[in-house]
Amino acid sequence: MELSAIKTLSDPDMKAVNQLIQAQVESDVVLINQLGFYIVNSGGKRLRPLLTVLAARSLNIKNNDHHALAAIIEFIHTATLLHDDVVDESTMRRGRETANAVFGNQASVLVGDFLYSRAFQMMVGLKRMRVMEILSDATNRIAQGEVMQLMNCNDPNTTEQSYMEVIYSKTARLFEAATQLAAVLTDQKEPVELAMQEYGKQLGTAFQLIDDVLDYTASEDDMGKKAGDDLAEGKPTLPLLHAMWHANQDDAQLIKSAIENADGMKHFEKITSLMDTHGSIEYTRAKAIEASESAKKALHLLPESNYKNALIGLADLSVNRDS
Secondary structure, eight states: OOHHHHHHHHHHHHHHHHHHHHHHTOOSSHHHHHHHHHHHTSOOOOHHHHHHHHHHHHTTOOSSHHHHHHHHHHHHHHHHHHHHHHHHTOOEETTEEOHHHHHOHHHHHHHHHHHHHHHHHHHHHHTOHHHHHHHHHHHHHHHHHHHHHHHHTTOTTOOHHHHHHHHIIIIIHHHHHHHHHHHHHTTOOHHHHHHHHHHHHHHHHHHHHHHHHHHHHSOHHHHSSOTTHHHHTTOOOHHHHHHHHHSOHHHHHHHHHHHHHTOGGGGHHHHHHHHHHHTHHHHHHHHHHHHHHHHHHGGGGSOOOHHHHHHHHHHHHHHSOOO
16 A cells, blocks of 8 residues: 555544644643644654554554554654754754754753653553553663663674664564554454564564665655764664675774764765675665565454555555655
């Protein structure tokens, strides 16, 4: 299913979710309103709440609890972005200045905290302990993932296993929660809940792997940020690590130095050429396709519907995109 068809299918639900997000970000504190309005209207894909909506509909939800859940998922995701941009000292995201660049680091961190706490207030409103359990665990795991990524930064000895663990923690875990909780809200039996959990996990993995590929292959116009940001920060993502592992001693040392000293942009063309030579982009993309296929296979227990087809379509789109 094409993205336009997915958007049409989900439009009534997503309009309700967006209205709820706008309402819940309001505060008596002027700065929260200003910064909240800025980030809510920043042009994000709303992919995680879209997943929640489609998963709930594919499981024939009978009420509108999935709207609140979708908003909660988006608040948690946005809070992590606010904090992540401060840590990374980022100035651009989605083609716009980051909130920390406009409002400052202090405001961004504190509004991120506001969004986390708002999300937990909304969780309580759902009156489902299982929802609280899964989302509190997911939020904690995301925080651990960010710390793990910080520890791996400038470390050329990062293993593929460690890299994949970071991907799961900082990205795939929230995807996993978004789809698993659709099964919880619709009171599915354990096999279906586990299948939805696996779908989200594998989709999130595929999505992040492609993000790491695009950091070296996409244009600034497509990505809304500068190409090579990961290299500039000394982040040992899989394309870079793969090239280092397969290069000769001198070239491997060049990449190792780029990771350790976060000065790889002056060798950007040389490093991307090494990635081409050793098939590092293709290797990472193949890993993403493998995860995408696993995500689709996990949906076999779901009844046939347009919403199931949309979930399959998102798995395909996650690896066939340029932004």
